[in-house]
Amino acid sequence: MTESQVELGKPVVVAIREAIVHGDFVPNQRLVEADLSAQFDASRANVRAALIELANEGLVERVQNRGARVRAVSIEEAVEISEVRMMLESLCAAKAAERINDAEIKELKALGKAMRKAVAAGDVVGYSGLNQQLHRRVREISGQRTAENLLERLRAQSVRHQFRLAMRPGRPAVSMPEHLAIIDGICAHDSVAARGAMQAHLASVIEALRQTTP
Amino acid sequence: MTESQVELGKPVVVAIREAIVHGDFVPNQRLVEADLSAQFDASRANVRAALIELANEGLVERVQNRGARVRAVSIEEAVEISEVRMMLESLCAAKAAERINDAEIKELKALGKAMRKAVAAGDVVGYSGLNQQLHRRVREISGQRTAENLLERLRAQSVRHQFRLAMRPGRPAVSMPEHLAIIDGICAHDSVAARGAMQAHLASVIEALRQTTP
DNA sequence: CGCGACAAAATTGTCAACAAAGCAGGGGTA
DNA sequence: TACCCCTGCTTTGTTGACAATTTTGTCGCG
Numbered sequence: 395m396t397e398s399q400v401e402l403g404k405p406v407v408v409a410i411r412e413a414i415v416h417g418d419f420v421p422n423q424r425l426v427e428a429d430l431s432a433q434f435d436a437s438r439a440n441v442r443a444a445l446i447e448l449a450n451e452g453l454v455e456r457v458q459n460r461g462a463r464v465r466a467v468s469i470e471e472a473v474e475i476s477e478v479r480m481m482l483e484s485l486c487a488a489k490a491a492e493r494i495n496d497a498e499i500k501e502l503k504a505l506g507k508a509m510r511k512a513v514a515a516g517d518v519v520g521y522s523g524l525n526q527q528l529h530r531r532v533r534e535i536s537g538q539r540t541a542e543n544l545l546e547r548l549r550a551q552s553v554r555h556q557f558r559l560a561m562r563p564g565r566p567a568v569s570m571p572e573h574l575a576i577i578d579g580i581c582a583h584d585s586v587a588a589r590g591a592m593q594a595h596l597a598s599v600i601e602a603l604r605q606t607t608p
Numbered sequence: 609m610t611e612s613q614v615e616l617g618k619p620v621v622v623a624i625r626e627a628i629v630h631g632d633f634v635p636n637q638r639l640v641e642a643d644l645s646a647q648f649d650a651s652r653a654n655v656r657a658a659l660i661e662l663a664n665e666g667l668v669e670r671v672q673n674r675g676a677r678v679r680a681v682s683i684e685e686a687v688e689i690s691e692v693r694m695m696l697e698s699l700c701a702a703k704a705a706e707r708i709n710d711a712e713i714k715e716l717k718a719l720g721k722a723m724r725k726a727v728a729a730g731d732v733v734g735y736s737g738l739n740q741q742l743h744r745r746v747r748e749i750s751g752q753r754t755a756e757n758l759l760e761r762l763r764a765q766s767v768r769h770q771f772r773l774a775m776r777p778g779r780p781a782v783s784m785p786e787h788l789a790i791i792d793g794i795c796a797h798d799s800v801a802a803r804g805a806m807q808a809h810l811a812s813v814i815e816a817l818r819q820t821t822p
Numbered sequence: 823c824g825c826g827a828c829a830a831a832a833t834t835g836t837c838a839a840c841a842a843a844g845c846a847g848g849g850g851t852a
Numbered sequence: 853t854a855c856c857c858c859t860g861c862t863t864t865g866t867t868g869a870c871a872a873t874t875t876t877g878t879c880g881c882g
Contacts, residue, residue: 426862426863426864427863427864428862428863437836437837438837438838439653439835439836439837440835440836442865446657446660447660447661447664450661450664450665451664458843458865459842459843459844459863459864460843460844460863460864461863461864471753471754474753474754475754477699477752477754477755478699478754478755478758481695481696481698481755482692482696484695485691485695538688538691538692540685540688540689540691540692540762541688541692541695544758640832640833640834641833641834642833651866651867651868652834652867653865656834656835672834672873673834673835673872674833674873674875675833675874
């Protein structure tokens with residue numbers, strides 16, 4: 395039985411990582427080396443190396459002689475991750491406010507406008523994408539590569555929870571003004587305001603996560 | 609020529625990691641798979657897997673067909689790492705202040721006393737060790753496993769810079785009161801004071817790092 | 823004396839086969 | 853019927869050899 399074909403030429407780690415993040419592999423699903431080897435058309439050694447790497451990134455759990463499976467992150471852990479994000483993203487927001495240039499200001503303001511439009515149109519998944527994009531752009535503009543790397547890793551781990559949260563009715567109406575405040579602070583070169591806005595936003599995310607009934 | 613014997617039975621990653629952190633391998637030193645294989649008495653496949661893992665942790669740099677070497681972290685990067693530490697460790701300090709119990713309070717106060725004694729005796733490396741111990745204990749008490757993991761990783765990367773900093777004449781006299789303030793804040797269950805003290809301490813570390821002449 | 827091409831050595835990347843460890847099902851016994 | 857051990861199957865762990873690539877050394881030529 396042939397599984398869905400995979401884009402060839404891509405390194406195996408990337409392919410498997412995307413499959414996990416995208417949700418093609420569900421939490422706790424077993425990842426058998428031979429199967430992956432066939433599915434992604436790679437040698438078992440490569441698959442093995444990929445699994446080691448993904449285990450290091452926190453996307454996969456490996457136990458001796460028992461193989462690998464997609465790691466399931468609990469609500470409590472998602473809260474922990476969001477607490478760390480609150481610290482790191484607020485740092486990035488402050489730095490971004492200091493370093494942003496005119497072209498990037500335009501870009502961020504356009505993003506804000508697009509978000510408003512998406513929410514007005516009730517396009518939840520579109521808004522969720524713009525959301526991710528805004529956070530990523532802020533990290534990039536900050537120039538804090540260390541924080542950027544760690545945040546990218548954390549995002550991959552918690553993407554499922556983030557998405558579920560974004561799907562909650564009424565959630566966009568809450569988060570949009572927070573996002574706009576972040577944009578305003580950064581574009582005004584006001585690092586204090588930007589930091590505060592980002593902090594408030596993630597505090598709100600944490601609060602919302604805690605109200606989840608698992 | 610037989611290299612220095614290595615503690616057997618330890619997983620290879622651990623052994624290599626310790627060798628790097630301890631300084632047996634210097635920055636930019638090449639890490640040839642076959643050599644490590646002989647030195648640590650492990651198969652090349654295991655060494656290979658270990659190098660992949662260490663590359664993920666940021667201790668090693670690997671480039672296609674060119675092998676691995678110990679990653680050198682620049683002063684600028686050490687500053688970045690310390691900025692991230694400032695955020696994460698202040699979070700941990702605040703949480704530790706909320707969660708600490710009586711036994712742990714005694715432990716931390718004993719640590720503070722030992723630090724005072726070490727500084728008074730001019731025992732710089734002893735003080736440096738107590739320093740590491742304090743930071744590690746605070747992370748553990750906080751119960752924030754996510755932050756704990758990330759900080760442990762960052763520590764391994766910047767251990768060389770940290771040590772050089774600790775060796776600077778007059779540095780212990782500056783950092784000790786900062787450390788005592790952290791201990792006081794946490795032991796008083798005062799999360800605001802603890803967070804502030806940790807933040808101030810790492811701001812001071814960053815300032816000192818910036819004054820390094822590379 | 824410097825420089826480019828070529829050859830040899832060293833090193834990493836890949837693969838296939840084998841060994842060892844877990845796991846499931848069946849049959850026997852109390 | 854419930855329990856335990858034994859056997860066969862699946863999956864991971866390990867090893868060794870081989871291919872591909874980069875680096876180093878050497879030689880001849882301008």
